[in-house]
Amino acid sequence: MSDKSAIVMRERCQATVSKRWAKEPRRCKFTTLRGIYCWQHEQQIRNFRIKKSNKHDGYGLFSTEFIPANKYICGYEGDRVVTHDNIKNPFMLKIKKRPPTYIDASKTNIKQEGRWVKDPPGSNNAEIVLQNGKAYLYSIKDIPANTEITAAHKIAEEPKAEPEPIPKRRILKKPTHRLLPRRKPQTKTRQEIIDERYQKKLKIRLQFIRKLFHDSNFAKQLGIKVNPKKTITIPKQDDSTIDQYHKRLEKKVKEQEKALMNYINKNPQAKVDHIKVIDMIDALIKKKKPKLQEE
Numbered sequence: 001m002s003d004k005s006a007i008v009m010r011e012r013c014q015a016t017v018s019k020r021w022a023k024e025p026r027r028c029k030f031t032t033l034r035g036i037y038c039w040q041h042e043q044q045i046r047n048f049r050i051k052k053s054n055k056h057d058g059y060g061l062f063s064t065e066f067i068p069a070n071k072y073i074c075g076y077e078g079d080r081v082v083t084h085d086n087i088k089n090p091f092m093l094k095i096k097k098r099p100p101t102y103i104d105a106s107k108t109n110i111k112q113e114g115r116w117v118k119d120p121p122g123s124n125n126a127e128i129v130l131q132n133g134k135a136y137l138y139s140i141k142d143i144p145a146n147t148e149i150t151a152a153h154k155i156a157e158e159p160k161a162e163p164e165p166i167p168k169r170r171i172l173k174k175p176t177h178r179l180l181p182r183r184k185p186q187t188k189t190r191q192e193i194i195d196e197r198y199q200k201k202l203k204i205r206l207q208f209i210r211k212l213f214h215d216s217n218f219a220k221q222l223g224i225k226v227n228p229k230k231t232i233t234i235p236k237q238d239d240s241t242i243d244q245y246h247k248r249l250e251k252k253v254k255e256q257e258k259a260l261m262n263y264i265n266k267n268p269q270a271k272v273d274h275i276k277v278i279d280m281i282d283a284l285i286k287k288k289k290p291k292l293q294e295e
């Protein structure tokens with residue numbers, strides 16, 4: 001089962017690759033002497049590997065995933081040839097007696113992988129079935145992943161595999177990067193993201209302080225009267241620059257921290273300073289992880 005009759009054709013991999021930074025998907029840059037995809041794409045798109053066999057001295061077709069019995073594997077493609085010559089080429093598959101008609105799969109750059117399925121001594125796990133004048137490979141037993149697919153190089157007279165509609169493409173378990181949705185282009189700059197995060201943090205802090213004023217349990221623990229009417233309006237950016245806005249937010253936070261300090265110190269026994277209030281708010285935010293409420 002040597003590959004001496006093969007016509008080796010170098011093919012640029014026909015897969016396309018999407019890159020985040022490129023507008024258009026590009027064609028894979030690798031070339032191959034075995035089929036139409038580089039080995040990575042052969043595996044990713046087709047779930048096959050074409051590699052050196054340990055059953056014969058040529059290349060063989062290996063499935064990278066489990067194929068149950070009686071399933072379509074791939075096509076046996078090639079040029080249709082009518083000849084009365086005595087054929088010795090193992091890639092020529094006789095499909096008709098009169099006139100003697102063959103599928104010539106000598107060229108390596110054939111789309112379907114059937115040509116790589118060899119017929120070494122021993123039992124086979126697949127067979128070639130003729131359907132509407134075309135040849136296809138079907139499994140005749142369960143084929144574990146990473147097993148070479150082998151079949152007799154003749155049309156199965158009585159197919160063990162029940163011919164079924166040919167699927168367009170074998171279903172992939174995981175989507176390839178080609179099928180994944182493209183990531184949205186990043187429109188914000190790094191600085192904008194940092195600024196937004198900072199603003200969010202300050203706003204959450206203001207909302208949290210307001211909640212503390214309204215929290216009757218909190219007031220009870222501190223031995224003070226709850227202040228449900230306390231309002232804190234969160235400044236809006238409006239026309240101010242980012243820096244101005246940050247200063248306004250920071251000022252408001254400081255103001256409200258001090259207001260909370262005074263509120264707590266309404267209990268004559270409590271003696272908290274600004275630093276203590278800051279620490280207390282930090283600890284509570286860390287514990288309760290409040291989210292920003294839209295308002």
Ligand SMILES: [Zn+2]
Nearest residue numbers: 013028038041
């Ligand atoms: Zn490729």
